[in-house]
Amino acid sequence: MTKLQTFFNLFGDAPVNPASFFPPLKMKQAVLKWLAAQNPSGIATKVATRISRYQVDVAAFWALPAGRRRQVEKTVLVEICTDRDHCWPDCSNRAAILEKLRELKAWQAELEKLIEQTEPELRGNDTLFDEYACWDYGKSRNADYHKCRREIEKLQHNLYKGSRLELIRQSQSADFLYVAFPEGAIQAHELIDGIGLLAVKSNLEVKEIKAPEALNCRPENKNLLVQNIAIACRKSLLFANGLNFVKDRIFITNLPRRRRS
Numbered sequence: 001m002t003k004l005q006t007f008f009n010l011f012g013d014a015p016v017n018p019a020s021f022f023p024p025l026k027m028k029q030a031v032l033k034w035l036a037a038q039n040p041s042g043i044a045t046k047v048a049t050r051i052s053r054y055q056v057d058v059a060a061f062w063a064l065p066a067g068r069r070r071q072v073e074k075t076v077l078v079e080i081c082t083d084r085d086h087c088w089p090d091c092s093n094r095a096a097i098l099e100k101l102r103e104l105k106a107w108q109a110e111l112e113k114l115i116e117q118t119e120p121e122l123r124g125n126d127t128l129f130d131e132y133a134c135w136d137y138g139k140s141r142n143a144d145y146h147k148c149r150r151e152i153e154k155l156q157h158n159l160y161k162g163s164r165l166e167l168i169r170q171s172q173s174a175d176f177l178y179v180a181f182p183e184g185a186i187q188a189h190e191l192i193d194g195i196g197l198l199a200v201k202s203n204l205e206v207k208e209i210k211a212p213e214a215l216n217c218r219p220e221n222k223n224l225l226v227q228n229i230a231i232a233c234r235k236s237l238l239f240a241n242g243l244n245f246v247k248d249r250i251f252i253t254n255l256p257r258r259r260r261s
Contacts, residue, residue, distance in 0.1 A: 034206035075174035
């Protein structure tokens with residue numbers, strides 16, 4: 001039996017909830033560790049996006065010196081999930097759509113290999129190694145490829161329309177958006193294009209299964225996310241230093257005790 005079957009029946013009506021295997025707190029700790037290892041300039045949990053009623057589980061940013069100031073170079077959002085249904089709104093024919101998407105994305109991969117052989121001029125010149133090469137498939141003359149892409153986009157729209165992930169993606173609140181699942185709980189082809197996939201293993205190590213695409217986040221949106229990260233950090237910082245809020249008043253309390261392992 002594969003790990004996928006351990007956690008879910010991919011196209012069944014009643015998938016097993018993997019929360020007992022991966023408690024939300026452990027999932028969050030794993031994602032925070034993975035991000036912290038990349039040395040971000042700032043990181044926080046429960047961060048508001050441009051859509052005020054939506055908070056993402058984890059957000060981080062990287063800033064580099066730019067003269068006498070620091071410039072935000074990259075921003076990342078991570079949604080943490082233990083339930084496949086977190087990805088999609090109610091959809092009566094979800095199983096059929098997911099299976100068709102799997103077939104179309106396999107066809108897309110075959111067509112991209114063909115394009116690389118027949119249209120080498122579409123390869124970018126910014127790398128010497130084939131495995132890291134970037135290809136501008138969108139400029140291909142291959143009619144089948146463009147037909148495949150249109151069918152994929154149509155199915156993904158039907159599947160994800162109105163979902164939380166799609167609304168966050170469309171808001172372009174950050175440069176990159178990931179979703180983190182227990183390892184084997186979801187496959188890369190099931191996610192809408194543009195969203196990266198992180199797999200949390202049983203030992204709480206995190207592996208990037210699918211890289212996200214840049215979301216063309218504007219500088220003002222990056223700066224807004226940095227401010228929201230600072231706001232999200234405020235409450236936890238005050239609590240860690242013995243300050244608590246009751247309505248609009250602040251009280252000094254005992255420092256929180258660290259839990260025994």
